[in-house]
Amino acid sequence: MTVTIFNRLGEDAQGKETYKACVFRNVYIETKHAANPVYSGERNNDNFRLYLFTDQGYLPKEEFLQSPENHWTLEPGDFLALGIHNEIPSNPFRINTINVFYAKDKFHHWEVSGRGQLLES
Secondary structure: OEEEEEEEEEOOOOEEEEEEEEEEOOEEEEEEOEEEEEEEEEEEEEEEEEEEEEOOEOHHHHHHHHOHHHHHHOOOOOEEOOOOOOOOOOEEEEEEEEEEEEOEEEEEEEEEEEEEEEOOO
């Protein structure tokens, strides 16, 4: 599977949030699509768990913001979309949790999870 993670870079001169699209191929992702009924309509209950088996090009958020070219980061609040995208699609997933796993003191994989965006009521 291929996914695109959108790392938040900050705001442009007009105050609009800007993002960098980072494409990852050959990842494993589990998705669940659901909606919960609420008094005012429905609330999106989509969620995902991504298994990412690379740390090549990764930088912590502060370092990434200083040098985003050829790098990526993972931060709660960033967005994820299935497939390849140049811009954030209309209903992306929002990254909530990030865990890194090691095997014998060496990097093994990231586990990233989150939820879909809330639907307008």
